[in-house]
Amino acid sequence: MTYPEKFQGIAVLDHKDWKNAKKVEYEPKVFGDRDIDVKIECCGVCGSDVHCASGHWGDIAKPLIVGHEIVGHVVKVGPNCTSGVKVGDRVGLGAQALSCMKCKRCLNGNESYCPNAIQTYSTPYEDGYVSKGGYADYVRVHEQFTVPIPENIPSHLAAPLMCGGLTVFSPLLRNGCGPGKKVAILGIGGIGHMGVLLAKAMGAEVYAISRTSSKKEDAMKLGADHFIATKEEPDWHEKYFDELDLVVVCAGSVTDIDFNTLPKIIAVGGRIVSIAIPEMSEVLELKPFGLVGVSIANSLLGSMEELKQLLKLVSEKDIKIWVETVPISEKGVHEVFERMDKGDVRYRFTLTDYEKEFSSGN
Template identity: 40%
Template sequence: MPTTVKAYAATSATEPQKPFEIQRRDVGPKDVAIDIKFAGICHSDIHTARSEWGPANYPVVVGHEIAGVVTEVGSEVTKYAVGDRVGVGCMVDSCGECVNCEAGEEQFCLKGMIGTYNSVGKDGEPTQGGYSQAIVVTEGFVCRIPDGLELDVAAPLLCAGITTYSPLRHWGAGPGKKVAVIGLGGLGHMAVKIAHAMGAEVTVLSQSLKKQEDGLRLGADHYHATSDEDTFSALRGQFDLIVNTVSAQLDFDKYMSLLAVRGALVNVGLPEDPISLRMFSVVGGSKNFAGSNIGGIRETQEMLDFCAEHGIGAEVEVIPAEKINEAYERVVASDVRYRFVIDTATL
């Protein structure tokens, strides 16, 4: 029989989230049942709950930064055992057969990866996410959380961590490279920590200097305010890589001017409206204007191991479930340093 678990759900685009109950499927031969301990609040959760990226399938339980403990495994599971510390990120399944899945890039499954929430599983049922007590996930989409990471600070790594690790790794952040991070929020603070650990020279580009002390503490070598026009002239042509973590409309031509020849500006933020960019800003200097998604499961595990090795966790504010709606308003107002994490024992 399916298991009933407590959760918090959005029931419309305009109503506050509220306590809810959902069904979790029986554990199949290749499934792992997880007692969720912590769930991070990602801005994607807010966009989905409020139907800002298209209509949500209500009622929807969001949350794709999940950390917990294995409570049961299927008869064919080989990677995990009861008691293991594990995480689940933005996807819970894929076709497993296409060229991208076979390459370990399940996020680009040609048949469409199955999202942790607001998606439809292979059983035809809607997927429900981490703002809940428990979840059942096929073994191949579960990651091991190394012992060196506490579960509360590890939860946001399953989205914010991999979203920033993947482009930094792909574009070669490391010793001798100058990396800039636009924005010091949930994504940006992880980008700074990871780029610093990779050995790059790290600069934060933020609207103001109000978070400068934090940025330097987290590993930035330099911190500049983009509201100061002198910043763009002083830093012109300096960076090998710029990771843009904000979802706001920016003057991308100005930011492209900060790149060195053949440098790359990689976007992980998702503004709702189309952007403007002059092609001269790209062609001049043979520069790259790119985007980056999450990583595959293999790269996500690599990221978790890297973070454990370097003592990297998210900067978190742990909250009870009753404060989810308040936390959403604070995220929208950029009033969090730097990730809210729900203690699911409070559901």
């Protein structure tokens, strides 16, 4: 018997019934010379999981095993692995499972923007196998896209950093967040709350922006120096005119964001960077004259090198993101999908108790 013969996971079998995922067995991808097998300990729940499971991002091959904020232990190492990873190591895996590793973007540390990238789930490999994610007992992945987890970061807190944390850290890092900078996080949710924590740890003066003041107390506890409630402060764009160096947009939707007003609070030469990837039907509307002196961009994932820097920062600063744990099972996945759909989480879910759910398997 080859090891492991089959994996088990909690899978979406029908986009129309996406909240009622079912436990299934499935074939893993063919084991490559530089692949490793990771026995999963826990997996964060990302907004992308909801978009893919619900069909918001199109029809995806079934069974659909979502989850790309994975932490677990290595149980098998390919014969040509070169990273030094070994059986027993605790590693993390984010939203990317492979890239071509030879194009200009890959060679310049931008592998997350590789046009031939394979995402951790829902993407076909060259042989047609569709990648499967972390709501499962094991994941098989190229060694290059895993990272060691520092000992002092608990697994359930490390998991959401693999995608959500990295997604906000990358634009902060690439756009000079640090001492002497005024940085805003717009949207204080699963990713946004990590943005506040990280921007503060990087030394910036931090502004939290939300529609109402309902999250003001949380934002201040997270480390924000200022709070802007755009629906409650009609003159907010005048009060903070020319104030900020960087705004990172972490809202799940861009429909309610006034991109014709937001640039007014940015200093000349400053930037607005969005990490929002909403439903495919959404369209960004703005008037070009509003962008005079200001740049606006969209950021996808961070690189593996940036993920290592993020974990180093979290470890050294002892940053604690806000996480609620839910045991993985059909019931547990239904619960997190239902509550994510309602926005009922402050501020991140991690699925745990994998050993209990999958103990009868491999």
